[in-house]
Amino acid sequence: MKELQELARTLLSSGTVGVVIGWEEGPRGARPAFITDAADSSRLIFDHRCTHNLATYLSPRRPHMARLGKAAIVVKGCDARAVAGLLRETQVKREDVVIIGVRCGGVAADPAGAKPLTAETVAERCPGCTAREPHLADHVVGEAQPEPPGAPTRDARIAELDAMSAPKRWAFWQAEFARCIRCNACREVCPMCFCERCVGDKTEPQWLESSPHPRGNFAWHVTRALHQAGRCVDCGECQRACPADIPLGLLNRKIAGIVADRFDYRATDDPTVPAPIGAFSMSDRQEFIL
Amino acid sequence: MARIGVFVCHCGENIGRTVDCARVAEELGKLPGVAHAIDYKYMCSDPGQALIKQAIAEKKLTGVVVAACSPHMHEKTFRRACGSAGLNPFLCEMANVREHCSWIHEDRDAATDKAVDLARFIVEKVKRNVPLETIRIPVTKRALVIGGGIAGIQAALDLADGGAEVILVEKEPSIGGHMSQLSETFPTLDCSQCILTPRMVEVYQHPNIKLMAYSEVAEVGGYIGNFDVKIRQKARYVDAANCNGCGACQKACIVRKVPSEFDEKLGKRTAIYVPFPQAVPNIPVIDRASCAYFKAKAKGVKKDACGKCKEACSKGAIDYEQADTFVTEKVGAIVVATGYTLYSIGKDQPEGLRGYGEYGYGTIPDVIDGLQFERLASASGPTAGKILRPSDGKEPKRIVFLQCVGSRDPAKGIEYCSKICCMYVAKHTMLYRHKVHDGQATVFYMDIRANGKGYDEFVRRAIEEDGARYVRGRVSRMYRDGETIKVQGFDTLSGEPVVIDADMVVLATAIRPQPGIEQLAQKLSASYDAHGFFNEAHPKLRPVETNTAGVYLAGACQAPRDIPDSVAMASAAAAKILGLFSKAELEREPTVAKVDAALCAGCFHCERVCPYGAITRIEVRDRKGNLVKIVAEVNPGVCQGCGTCQATCPSKSVELQGFTDEQIWSEINALLA
Ligand SMILES: Cc1cc2nc3c(=O)[nH]c(=O)nc-3n(C[C@H](O)[C@H](O)[C@H](O)COP(=O)(O)OP(=O)(O)OC[C@H]3O[C@@H](n4cnc5c(N)ncnc54)[C@H](O)[C@@H]3O)c2cc1C
Ligand code: SF4
Ligand code: SF4
Ligand code: SF4
Ligand code: SF4
Ligand code: SF4
Numbered sequence: 001m002k003e004l005q006e007l008a009r010t011l012l013s014s015g016t017v018g019v020v021i022g023w024e025e026g027p028r029g030a031r032p033a034f035i036t037d038a039a040d041s042s043r044l045i046f047d048h049r050c051t052h053n054l055a056t057y058l059s060p061r062r063p064h065m066a067r068l069g070k071a072a073i074v075v076k077g078c079d080a081r082a083v084a085g086l087l088r089e090t091q092v093k094r095e096d097v098v099i100i101g102v103r104c105g106g107v108a109a110d111p112a113g114a115k116p117l118t119a120e121t122v123a124e125r126c127p128g129c130t131a132r133e134p135h136l137a138d139h140v141v142g143e144a145q146p147e148p149p150g151a152p153t154r155d156a157r158i159a160e161l162d163a164m165s166a167p168k169r170w171a172f173w174q175a176e177f178a179r180c181i182r183c184n185a186c187r188e189v190c191p192m193c194f195c196e197r198c199v200g201d202k203t204e205p206q207w208l209e210s211s212p213h214p215r216g217n218f219a220w221h222v223t224r225a226l227h228q229a230g231r232c233v234d235c236g237e238c239q240r241a242c243p244a245d246i247p248l249g250l251l252n253r254k255i256a257g258i259v260a261d262r263f264d265y266r267a268t269d270d271p272t273v274p275a276p277i278g279a280f281s282m283s284d285r286q287e288f289i290l
Numbered sequence: 291m292a293r294i295g296v297f298v299c300h301c302g303e304n305i306g307r308t309v310d311c312a313r314v315a316e317e318l319g320k321l322p323g324v325a326h327a328i329d330y331k332y333m334c335s336d337p338g339q340a341l342i343k344q345a346i347a348e349k350k351l352t353g354v355v356v357a358a359c360s361p362h363m364h365e366k367t368f369r370r371a372c373g374s375a376g377l378n379p380f381l382c383e384m385a386n387v388r389e390h391c392s393w394i395h396e397d398r399d400a401a402t403d404k405a406v407d408l409a410r411f412i413v414e415k416v417k418r419n420v421p422l423e424t425i426r427i428p429v430t431k432r433a434l435v436i437g438g439g440i441a442g443i444q445a446a447l448d449l450a451d452g453g454a455e456v457i458l459v460e461k462e463p464s465i466g467g468h469m470s471q472l473s474e475t476f477p478t479l480d481c482s483q484c485i486l487t488p489r490m491v492e493v494y495q496h497p498n499i500k501l502m503a504y505s506e507v508a509e510v511g512g513y514i515g516n517f518d519v520k521i522r523q524k525a526r527y528v529d530a531a532n533c534n535g536c537g538a539c540q541k542a543c544i545v546r547k548v549p550s551e552f553d554e555k556l557g558k559r560t561a562i563y564v565p566f567p568q569a570v571p572n573i574p575v576i577d578r579a580s581c582a583y584f585k586a587k588a589k590g591v592k593k594d595a596c597g598k599c600k601e602a603c604s605k606g607a608i609d610y611e612q613a614d615t616f617v618t619e620k621v622g623a624i625v626v627a628t629g630y631t632l633y634s635i636g637k638d639q640p641e642g643l644r645g646y647g648e649y650g651y652g653t654i655p656d657v658i659d660g661l662q663f664e665r666l667a668s669a670s671g672p673t674a675g676k677i678l679r680p681s682d683g684k685e686p687k688r689i690v691f692l693q694c695v696g697s698r699d700p701a702k703g704i705e706y707c708s709k710i711c712c713m714y715v716a717k718h719t720m721l722y723r724h725k726v727h728d729g730q731a732t733v734f735y736m737d738i739r740a741n742g743k744g745y746d747e748f749v750r751r752a753i754e755e756d757g758a759r760y761v762r763g764r765v766s767r768m769y770r771d772g773e774t775i776k777v778q779g780f781d782t783l784s785g786e787p788v789v790i791d792a793d794m795v796v797l798a799t800a801i802r803p804q805p806g807i808e809q810l811a812q813k814l815s816a817s818y819d820a821h822g823f824f825n826e827a828h829p830k831l832r833p834v835e836t837n838t839a840g841v842y843l844a845g846a847c848q849a850p851r852d853i854p855d856s857v858a859m860a861s862a863a864a865a866k867i868l869g870l871f872s873k874a875e876l877e878r879e880p881t882v883a884k885v886d887a888a889l890c891a892g893c894f895h896c897e898r899v900c901p902y903g904a905i906t907r908i909e910v911r912d913r914k915g916n917l918v919k920i921v922a923e924v925n926p927g928v929c930q931g932c933g934t935c936q937a938t939c940p941s942k943s944v945e946l947q948g949f950t951d952e953q954i955w956s957e958i959n960a961l962l963a
Contacts, residue, residue, distance in 0.1 A: 060919060061891070089893040090920065195941035196891045202942055205955030227940040277938065278898020 003141045004074065005041045007100060011072050012038035017098055018069020021057050023050040029112035032057070036068055046074065046142065048117040051107040053235035055082035056191040058092050072098035076107070077131035080269040081233035082191035084136050087271035089231075091194055094271075101134025102141055106148025109240065119150030124249055125236045128152040136269040154253050161250070173251075177217040179244040182210060186238035186248055187224065192231045199223060225251045230259045230276040233267045292323035292417045295351040296409060297342055299333035299358035301388055306331075308392035310402040314357060317406045323417055325349050334364050342368065343375035353416035354382040357409040360389050378421035380880065380948060385412040407961060414960040415953045422880035422947055427927045429515035430622035431871045434459065436507055436810070439467020441845025441856040442627035443489050448864035449625075450498035454871055457619055458493060459521055460503045464569035465490055467629050471552060473667040473675075475853060476717040477748040483568060483670065490570040503571055508616065510813045511903075513928035514840030515622045515876045525612040527576035528562070532607035535572035540564070542602035548580045550672075554662040556680055557672030562599045562608075566670065576608075583610060623840050623867040624814065626824055627860065628807055630846040632659055633696040633704065633800035640805070642820075643703040646695070649768045649797075654775060655681040657768070657795045660714055667721045677725050679794045682773075686729065686793030689722055690777045691715045692765055693735045696800030704800045704821065709850040711798035712739045716749040718796060719758035731758045732790055734765050734779055742854065761788065768795065801850035815902050816841050824848045834863040838902065839878075839930070842866055881948040882929035883936060889943040890921035896935035896944055897922060904928035905935065 008020040012035065022044045024033035030049035034057075035041055054073055057065050065071065075083060083099060086092040106117055106126035115121050126148040134140055161169055187193040187200070200208045200220055208223060209216025225248075232252045239249040260266050262285060263276040296318040300306030311329035319327035326349045332338050333356055345351055354377065356368045361384045369379035387405040395401040431454055435446045438460030446458045458465070469475075470490075472482035493499055502521060509520040528539075543560035550559040552566050559565075561581040562574050576599070578584045586595035587610075600608040635646035645651050656679045658666075669675040679686045693715055697708040712735070719731035738760075740746040752758045765779040777790045803822035811818045816836040817825040824843050827835040834842050842863035845856035870876070885896075887910055897905040908923045922944065924935075935944045942951055 089895075091891070091893070194891060194893075196943070197889045197941055199940060199942050202951075205952050207942070207951070207955075274898070275895075278895050 001045060004046055004100070004102065005044050007139055007141060008035060008041040008044055008072070009038045011098060012036070012041065016070070017072040019065075020044070020072045020074070020100075021054045022046070022074040022100075023052065023054075029110070029114065031111065034065075034068065044074070046102045048105065048107050049111045049113065050076070050102075051109065051111050051123055051236075051240065053079045053082055053189075053191055053233075053237045055079050055086065055235075056189055056237070058083065058086055058097060059191065059194040060091055061194055061196060070096060070098070072100055074100045074102055075134060075137065076102055076104040077134045077269070078104075078125065078129065078233065078235055080134045080136040081131065081267045082235060084269045084271040085192050085231060085233055085267075085275075086194070088273075088275055089192075089194075098139075099134075099137045100139045100141060101137030103134075103143065103145050104129075104132045105145025109236075117149060122148050122150050123236055124154055124239075125234055126150075131269065134269065136271065154250060155257075157247075157250060158254050158257070161254075173221075174214060174218070176246050177221055178214055180212060180217045180221070180246060181244060182212045182217070182220065183243060185241040185243065189237045189241040190228070191235065191237070192228060192233065193224070199227075221246075221248070221251065225255055228252060229255045230263065230265055232256060292353060293325035293349060293351050294323055294353045294355060294413050294416055295342070295345045295349060296324055296327040296355045296357065296413065297333050297338075297345075298327070298329040298387070298405075298409070299338070299356065300329065300331045301359060301392075302332065305358070305388050305392040305405075308395055308398055308401045309387055309405045310398060311405075313402055314387070314405045314409060318355075318357075318409050318413065321410065321413060324413060325351060333358050334367055339367070339371040342371050346372065346375040346377050351377065352381065353377075353413075353419060355385055355409060355412045355416055356382065357385040357387045357405060357412075360384075360386050380422040381416065381419050383412050383416050383419070385409040411957040411960040414956040418950070418953045418956055419948070425878040425880050425882070425926045426875040427513075427515050427878065429871060429873065429876055430517075430620050431455065432457065432619070432621045433623045433625060433867050433871075434507075434517070434519055434619065434621040435625045435627060437467070437627035437629055437845070437847065438462075438465030438493075438501075438503065439627060439629045439845060439856070440469040440486065440489075440853055441629065441847075441851075441860045442467070442625065443486075443493055444857045444860035445625045445627060445844050445864050446493055446499050447489065447496065448861050449867060450496045452864065452868040452871075454498065454868060456496075456499045457519075457521075457621065458499055458501050459505050459507060460501070461506050462565065463504045463526070463563075463573070463575045464565050464571070465493060465501065465503060466566075466568075466570070468661070469853060470566065470568070471554070471661055471668070472664050473669070473671070473721060474717065476713045477742065477744040479717070479720070481669075483668075487568045487570075490568070494570045501571065504575060507810060507813060510624070510815075512620075513902075513904075513925065515870070516927060517621050517624060517840065518618055519621055519624070520616055520618045523615045523617065525614050526573065527578075527608065527610055527612050528574050529607045529609050529612070530571065530573050532605045533573045533603075534605060535564075536604070537564075537574075538602040538604065539574060539599035539608065542598045544596060544598055545580050545582055548577065553665050553672045554659075556658075556662055556665050576610075623842065623870055625842045625844055625860070625863050625867070626810070626814065626816070626836075626847055627844040627856075628804045628810065628847040630801045630850065631804050632661060633802050634659070635695065635797065635799065639703075643696075644701070646702070648766060649695075650770075654768065654770050654795075656686070656775060656793065657797065659797050659799050660711070660718070663718050663796045667718070667725070675725070677722060677729075684793070685726060687726070688730050688732070688790075688792050689794045689796060690765075690775075690790055690792040691718060691731060691733045691796045691798065692777075693733065693798045694764070695797040697798075698736065704802070706821070707739065707850075708798075708801040709739070710801065710852045713742075713745060713748065713852065715796075715798050716740070716752040716758070719752045720756045723756040723758070731756075732792075733758055733760045734763060734777075735760055736762070736764065742852070761790075763788075801846060803847060807847065814838060814841050834859050834866060837930075840870075876927075878926065879931070880926070881931045881946060882926045883924045883931065883933070883944050883946050885922045885924055885944045887921045887923070889941060890919075891941060891943070892920045892922065893940070894922060895938050895940070899934050899938045900929075901932065901934060902928050902930050904930070 020035040024043040109123040127150040265276045298311045298315045315327040315329040372382040373379040385408045435458045446456045505523045508522040511518040545561035549555040550557040582596035636652045665671040740749045763780045763782045767778040775792045844860035910918045
């Protein structure tokens with residue numbers, strides 16, 4: 001922690017950056033912090049409650065952030081993949097951001113939880129995580145951490161869903177999506193949902209009904225999931241932000257599996273690896289063309 | 291409020307027989323926003339068009355829907371009519387009630403209902419059409435020809451004679467292509483070199499042609515009328531400006547046993563060489579891989595590296611330090627004339643192809659291919675025109691010719707017919723008999739495809755006058771027995787297996803595209819088929835164009851072609867380009883993509899997916915000049931209106947003009963309503 005605070009202080013006092021985006025103690029657990037004054041660097045923390053992916057604040061569509069000047073951002077290994085995504089899709093220039101990687105031993109699903117990290121409290125994405133060492137970073141701080149507790153559970157749930165008949169699976173998702181109140185929190189928190197005007201807000205024509213109605217809800221979630229195919233970095237923020245507890249992570253993970261299988265692409269913190277949407281390889285399967 | 295005019299055409303009986311056109315007009319007339327709806331026997335006739343023009347004037351129409359045949363047939367006609375009546379042509383659209391309706395249905399009522407629906411949704415679209423302006427782009431009146439075989443030579447000469455400047459790029463040290471290797475040519479048996487070399491010289495001397503031999507196209511940017519081509523001139527190690535072609539260097543060269551590519555490895559050349567005496571340009575190149583000087587240098591020898599050619603050259607033209615150079619040229623059109631290569635039966639094959647183990651994978655001596663036979667038969671060849679077999683230099687008395695080796699053989703990976711082999715094999719049997727009077731030629735064939743002018747007569751002559759024996763069937767095995775080659779096959783006419791003893795075997799191997807041609811095609815954004823032959827834009831109506839505007843095809847790069855076909859294609863491509871160059875500006879349909887810069891997030895997925903490279907990046911700045919963001923922009927000269935970007939953009943910030951989301955949406959809604 002000291003190491004992180006010291007680094008932030010140096011970056012701010014030397015004028016290298018105008019803001020350090022990290023985490024701090026809040027009234028309800030860990031919360032994002034925007035440190036602009038070197039003296040405030042001691043507010044920065046990093047522990048298992050720092051589940052938020054802060055990369056979303058790098059999106060150029062956040063003018064209040066741009067006003068603070070060049071940013072340094074604290075990232076876990078998984079968050080670094082989002083920074084790579086923003087670099088890959090030309091939202092951020094590498095020279096415009098200082099990346100501070102922290103070594104992670106897994107985070108809790110709920111940043112408010114004061115409880116220790118156990119198989120019960122750990123975030124779904126963490127058990128078995130292979131991204132804990134950040135590579136895309138100017139500085140890496142902290143000691144190596146132990147493996148997150150618990151075992152991966154999501155793939156088993158996906159297998160259960162795959163095993164269902166199509167009508168049953170349809171009913172499952174209909175019921176989940178029926179709870180959606182179309183607050184768009186999933187989109188707002190998503191680092192890769194950086195569009196200037198989301199297709200969900202488009203009128204003339206309105207491709208997606210915007211009121212919470214089963215038809216529009218289904219269209220919205222399928223559209224967003226497809227827009228994230230090969231782009232989602234599996235940070236789990238959409239699911240965490242959702243007030244209706246919709247298991248969006250399952251949907252994203254399912255699609256990530258298909259993308260990995262078909263295009264041999266997995267979310268990565270290497271910004272030079274092209275996203276499959278614009279990359280063509282002779283080995284792409286194209287049996288649908290004949 | 292929209293004031294749409296609907297014009298329903300009977301197309302004589304074509305539509306009227308199945309569709310009640312009067313009812314279609316009546317129902318359309320009831321739609322909101324339709325100010326005028328009539329039916330008429332022939333809308334495309336002068337009086338028909340007059341009805342449209344008159345209605346535009348009298349009813350102050352804001353849009354026109356013609357329910358008639360396919361837009362492919364008459365969209366231009368009706369748009370022009372609207373234009374001349376003062377209505378923007380792109381406010382006129384067609385509903386296809388012929389191909390999509392009357393021609394495919396029988397039930398008159400149902401067909402009429404469908405015609406109403408088809409016209410109805412086009413009305414909804416036209417309500418949302420906006421005036422578009424034809425795109426005009428300037429044209430650079432210079433052409434690039436890639437490949438200096440007979441096709442490229444012909445295209446260059448026709449273009450240059452037509453007044454266009456031409457840059458001819460040839461990858462080998464000399465132009466001429468395969469035709470320069472041929473002995474005599476079917477169907478007239480005139481000497482190939484005698485008809486070709488004058489044209490090569492003409493290319494060299496033509497004031498409008500800039501010849502760049504030993505060069506390759508490195509990059510292609512831009513679009514029709516405005517290509518930027520980067521050309522790599524490979525180092526010859528000979529200064530072309532000083533060399534006078536005396537040949538002293540070649541006499542002095544100590545490396546004398548390099549297999550000659552021009553002689554198909556049947557002859558030898560020196561390390562510094564011109565491929566053949568009539569080469570154009572007549573400037574040697576040093577083949578670095580076999581040159582003693584470069585080999586010694588590579589080993590680190592400091593002094594006493596060869597240098598014999600340099601000593602011999604009185605002009606001081608040898609320059610071992612020469613490097614590849616790059617030039618960028620602006621051209622308005624490109625002809626691809628990269629020709630072909632021959633399939634070989636060896637074990638190592640490119641992906642998808644297989645060799646002939648049953649013929650010994652090319653290891654049996656005296657089994658040669660057609661081009662090698664051409665070199666043997668050629669007066670300028672390694673045997674001075676005598677037919678002598680390569681292994682021992684003896685005159686073969688029995689030659690077996692095999693047609694369709696590789697071709698028409700899906701098991702080997704090539705299912706197409708190579709088209710020219712039937713003819714040149716017949717030619718070979720004749721040349722053989724003319725040179726070896728007691729020689730017996732036997733030809734194994736599947737069937738004879740001699741479908742050109744004078745072609746069948748030519749094959750007949752080979753059989754009837756020059757005694758070639760034709761056996762219908764394929765050869766299943768070939769093996770060596772002492773000095774003889776046993777050719778084992780099946781005569782399908784007699785139903786008997788046959789074994790023929792041969793002194794030499796000539797394989798008519800399949801015609802394949804140049805290796806690596808895919809890379810060139812990708813640079814040009816031109817498409818190619820599964821074998822690597824360039825695709826024409828339309829097999830019947832646009833045979834020398836590609837789908838990329840401004841890129842044309844000539845010769846065997848498009849499919850196996852003989853010389854007459856190659857020359858005809860070359861002249862056709864030249865005519866197309868001269869037509870293009872006859873205009874000061876190019877007109878393009880404005881149905882191209884357009885980015886909404888305010889909405890674009892600059893993710894550049896569109897740039898990555900655009901098959902034509904039409905997307906560029908531009909900076910958006912505020913009034914003070916501060917950079918706001920970088921967004922995508924479509925170059926309307928390059929965009930082909932394919933819509934891939936529109937489908938890819940997550941936020942729908944790029945749309946095809948004339949096919950916007952809103953227009954498509956309203957069409958679908960109209961149908962569902
Ligand atoms: C054995 C045999 C006998 C034949 N006999 C006859 C006959 O008697 N009569 C007849 O009509 N036809 C005959 N043909 C067919 C004839 O050879 C072709 O029709 C003709 O050569 C096709 O001309 P082309 O210009 O399209 O291709 P090519 O002759 O192959 O010329 C292509 C040229 O392009 C150059 N090139 C290739 N790639 C590039 C690149 N990337 N950049 C720059 N330059 C490039 C090549 O070096 C070459 O010079 C025969 C063919 C064979 C195999
Ligand atoms: S879709 Fe969800 S998990 Fe994926 S990057 Fe966006 S917020 Fe993270
Ligand atoms: S859902 Fe799609 S259109 Fe909307 S913000 Fe996300 S990526 Fe952009
Ligand atoms: S956050 Fe949850 S409730 Fe809100 S729009 Fe997304 S899925 Fe629906
Ligand atoms: S895909 Fe859409 S948002 Fe992205 S750069 Fe292209 S037009 Fe802009
Ligand atoms: S429509 Fe879009 S993808 Fe297609 S050529 Fe034009 S810019 Fe490229």
